[in-house]
Amino acid sequence: xxxxxxxxxxxAALHFLLLPRDYQERSDLHVYLDSSLRWATGEAPxxxxxxxxxxxxxxxxxxxxxxxxxxxxxxxxxxxxxxALFDALALFAVWLTARRYGAMAICWAGLALCxxxxxxxxxxxxxxxxxxxxxxxxxxxxxxAGAALGAAAAIKLYPIFIAPALAVEAWRARRLRGAVLAAxxxxxxxxxxxxxxDFLAYHWNRGVQIQxxxxxxxxxxxxxxxxxxxxxEEVVGAPAFLGPISLALQIAVAALAAWxxxxxxxxxxxxxxxFVAFGKVGSPQFMLALVPLAAAVPWAWRFVLASCVxxxxxxxxxxxxSDVVNPLWAAVDLARMLLIAFxxxxxxxxxxxxx
Numbered sequence: 001x002x003x004x005x006x007x008x009x010x011x012a013a014l015h016f017l018l019l020p021r022d023y024q025e026r027s028d029l030h031v032y033l034d035s036s037l038r039w040a041t042g043e044a045p046x047x048x049x050x051x052x053x054x055x056x057x058x059x060x061x062x063x064x065x066x067x068x069x070x071x072x073x074x075x076x077x078x079x080x081x082x083x084a085l086f087d088a089l090a091l092f093a094v095w096l097t098a099r100r101y102g103a104m105a106i107c108w109a110g111l112a113l114c115x116x117x118x119x120x121x122x123x124x125x126x127x128x129x130x131x132x133x134x135x136x137x138x139x140x141x142x143x144x145a146g147a148a149l150g151a152a153a154a155i156k157l158y159p160i161f162i163a164p165a166l167a168v169e170a171w172r173a174r175r176l177r178g179a180v181l182a183a184x185x186x187x188x189x190x191x192x193x194x195x196x197x198d199f200l201a202y203h204w205n206r207g208v209q210i211q212x213x214x215x216x217x218x219x220x221x222x223x224x225x226x227x228x229x230x231x232x233e234e235v236v237g238a239p240a241f242l243g244p245i246s247l248a249l250q251i252a253v254a255a256l257a258a259w260x261x262x263x264x265x266x267x268x269x270x271x272x273x274x275f276v277a278f279g280k281v282g283s284p285q286f287m288l289a290l291v292p293l294a295a296a297v298p299w300a301w302r303f304v305l306a307s308c309v310x311x312x313x314x315x316x317x318x319x320x321x322s323d324v325v326n327p328l329w330a331a332v333d334l335a336r337m338l339l340i341a342f343x344x345x346x347x348x349x350x351x352x353x354x355x
Contacts, residue, residue, distance in 0.1 A: 007101070008092035011108045012084045019115045027120035033075045036062040056154035060125045080119035086128040087111065087118070090292040093131035097138050097265050098296040106301050110291035113308035116316050117285040126152040127289030130159050130268070134293065137166050137264035142175035145264075158289070161250060161275040164258035165267030208238035210324060211315075212282030213341065214246060216333035224325040232283070233324060242280060249278040253344050260348035269293045269300060270347040277341035282333070284315050290340070300347055303339045310336040 038049045039058050045051035051058070064078035071078065094107045111118055118124070129152035136145035145166060152159035167180070208215045210226055210233045218235045225236040253274025261267025272293055276286045287308060294304035314323075314332050323329050 001096075004095040004101070004104070005092055007104060008088045008095065011091045011104065012088035015087055015108070015112060015115075015118060016080060016084045019112060019118070027117075029076050029079060029120055032061045032079065032122070033065070036065040036075075040065065053156060054154055056151070057122065057156065060122050060155055079122075083119045083122065083124045086124040090124060090128035090131050093128060093135045094292050094295045096135035097131070103295045103301075106305065107292050107295035110295060110301075110305050110308045111288065113305070113312040114284070114287045114291065116312070117288065121285035121288065123156065123285040123288040126156040126159055127292055129155070130162060130272070130289055131292035133159075133166065134162075134265050134268045134296070137169055137268075140173060140175075142166075142170040142173060146170070146180060158272070158275055158286070161254045162268040162271045162293075164254050165261050165271050166264055168258045168261070169264045169267065206232075206243075206281060207234035208242055209234055209281045209283065210330075211284065211333050212246075212280055213277055213334065213337035214238070214242050214280060215282060216330045216337060219325075219330035220327055220334065226324050232281070246278050246280040250275050253278065256348050257344075265293070265296050266300075266347060269297050270344055273304075273340050273344035273347070277337050277344050282337060284311055287311060294343070297347070300343045303343050307336045307339040310339075 035045070035049065035051055035058065039045060039062060043049055045055060045058060060082075064075060064082045067073075067082065068075045068078035090111070091104050091107055095101065095104045097103070129148050133145045133148035133152065136142070136148060149159055149163060149166065153163075170180075207229060208218065210216070210219060215235045215238070218238055223235050223237050226233045227236050228234075254271040257267045257270035257274065261270060269290075272290055276282070276290055287304075290304060291308065294301045310332050314329055314336075
């Protein structure tokens with residue numbers, strides 16, 4: 001275990017030191033810094049300034065602000081170092097789940113391919129906690145797994161999609177009550193009631209993002225007018241019913257994974273792959289949470305890694321206004337999402353065939 005921990009730290013250090021980090025034009029670091037400064041000076045999120053994430057995300061974004069002040073460094077550098085810690089945690093969690101150094105290497109390669117968003121978004125924080133949650137569940141530590149999942153969901157919404165699969169696993173082990181209580185305690189401790197749930201309306205009102213499966217299909221079908229809304233590029237004229245349909249599909253896949261999965265790691269991967277593939281928002285940073293889950297699952301990681309290759313080819317170099325309307329990049333986005341959709345659908349079927 002000590003060797004695995006050292007390799008995880010080394011892997012994160014290699015990501016930090018060797019990979020280029022010149023993607024500032026496509027980062028949200030200025031938004032993170034602004035939100036952190038406003039909260040630090042007494043303003044309240046949702047009331048005094050817009051904030052699209054759950055309240056606990058502010059703790060993640062504000063920590064590097066204090067580190068930057070104490071260490072007399074730029075916020076961008078402090079943020080990258082902060083994410084590198086979660087990078088190491090994700091790599092170690094993968095080893096803890098699979099007990100294979102090869103799985104850690106797969107995770108390292110997948111995250112390296114996502115370098116354009118690796119240390120300029122904060123999805124490594126909930127992603128690493130999700131991976132840790134799965135690892136603890138595989139070890140039978142369901143109370144701690146529930147606490148990790150609750151903390152992850154308090155930072156970003158999407159970890160709740162793996163909750164059904166983990167709840168079923170805890171129920172089979174007769175540890176469901178402790179896991180649920182720990183998850184709720186962690187989420188409440190990280191201040192949901194203190195700030196409210198205003199951010200939910202923000203995400204409900206979002207349109208179809210161009211890099212989602214639906215957005216890519218619509219662009220190939222001829223809807224190529226794009227507008228910048230909710231901090232992302234969305235397809236103009238996308239049918240309104242795609243939002244509820246995408247959410248229904250995400251929930252259905254999560255339920256299917258919980259029903260058919262035979263263990264926590266495969267159920268969590270199938271559920272989260274369904275969230276990424278079928279959602280109306282297809283943000284590249286979602287891959288930072290998907291890769292650690294996929295690295296521990298034999299055969300399925302190949303499809304996720306192939307999707308990472310396509311992402312590295314497209315984003316951010318080929319993400320200009322002219323590229324957005326180019327059918328080639330719409331096809332790349334569609335192929336990337338279909339690879340992930342295949343994992344979401346085929347994995348539960350493969351598990352069921354073993355029974």
